[in-house]
């Protein structure tokens with residue numbers, strides 16, 4: 001066997017929405033340190049698990065340092081980020097001589113005053129561990145920056161959206177580390193960035209043009225010289241000078257990496273107008289009317305402009321205002337489920353009142369600053385759950401007229417049907433389910449007879465042209481149309 005290499009592993013995962021004013025701090029993160037990682041990683045951090053287990057399978061000495069992860073939200077607190085960063089660096093220094101660093105990163109984490117978190121972290125790591133190679137897995141929505149390409153030897157991103165290949169992508173990053181160590185360092189990265197913003201809901205990989213784009217990547221990876229090919233789409237709900245789509249290739253030859261990345265970037269640019277919503281999409285009122293009149297049940301209706309899993313606040317009242325004033329809703333003789341609202345104050349009030357009590361709440365509007373105001377409701381508390389999931393949120397289920405509303409104490413998102421089960425709801429028995437979500441997560445698809453998306457207002461507004469961008473480079477599609485690019489000048493690495 002070859003030398004027993006020492007590999008330091010770590011992770012940082014957050015998707016930061018700059019239109020959401022919440023500062024994501026220590027309370028929102030789940031942090032695993034050192035040995036704790038081995039017993040707990042399975043529940044929270046699949047790409048890190050894939051990375052770790054694959055490195056172990058090569059017979060390496062793999063040392064977990066720090067892994068920090070939170071649900072997408074507003075930008076991360078500088079104080080918390082620096083604490084995690086310094087701790088990771090200190091733990092790596094304690095290891096002594098290390099042969100490689102392997103990380104599980106998101107790629108679109110942003111920090112107060114600092115901006116690009118991954119670039120900042122990688123830059124510091126390269127300064128301290130000068131000749132140590134660094135490889136990382138990334139989310140498909142990573143926003144690639146100069147600091148990221150200058151201070152890392154190679155990346156690989158997820159190839160599925162919704163992301164169901166996180167474990168495999170972590171393992172793929174481990175494979176890149178392995179290739180570098182076993183090949184005598186012949187690993188090169190090339191990247192081209194093209195000026196496109198894509199709403200998340202136009203880039204599901206089960207539909208075109210993403211299906212074809214992902215197949216292109218897989219075809220390139222059949223070439224034994226190409227170690228990883230990725231499209232990093234960027235995160236559209238961040239106003240950043242680094243916005244854009246990056247085609248990134250890692251290969252055992254510099255020229256091959258460059259040619260392949262250039263070709264992939266050009267292909268993507270050519271297909272930019274083919275990105276469309278595949279879910280039926282309407283304005284709020286039209287979406288509500290269609291949902292009420294439709295025969296299909298259960299029917300899912302997404303309040304997509306305020307999707308916490310895309311980093312929105314999760315307390316915008318834009319959609320619920322239109323729902324409450326709708327005459328068809330008032331006359332509807334069945335129940336509607338709305339999951340839900342991130343509202344710690346209202347949630348606490350429900351817990352103080354207890355199950356079966358009536359209570360006045362001012363729902364929503366504490367954080368979101370795109371649609372202002374709260375909604376005053378006298379609700380009946382139906383069901384309470386003291387501690388749900390990895391992030392230990394309280395959940396309250398309340399009823400107002402014929403609308404059941406889910407309220408959480410923590411910003412955990414509404415993309416998981418387990419949350420509904422935890423308060424006694426079987427989604428198969430529901431008629432209309434409103435989710436603060438974009439496209440349906442896979443867990444909801446078996447029960448869904450029809451899915452409709454309302455293009456509501458909020459920090460994850462799907463109509464990107466309606467968001468107040470100031471920093472993104474211009475021209476950028478689709479904010480700007482009818483312009484062309486010189487692909488040679490798109491080279492960033």
Ligand SMILES: [Zn+2]
Pocket residue numbers: 139140141163
């Ligand atoms: Zn993503």
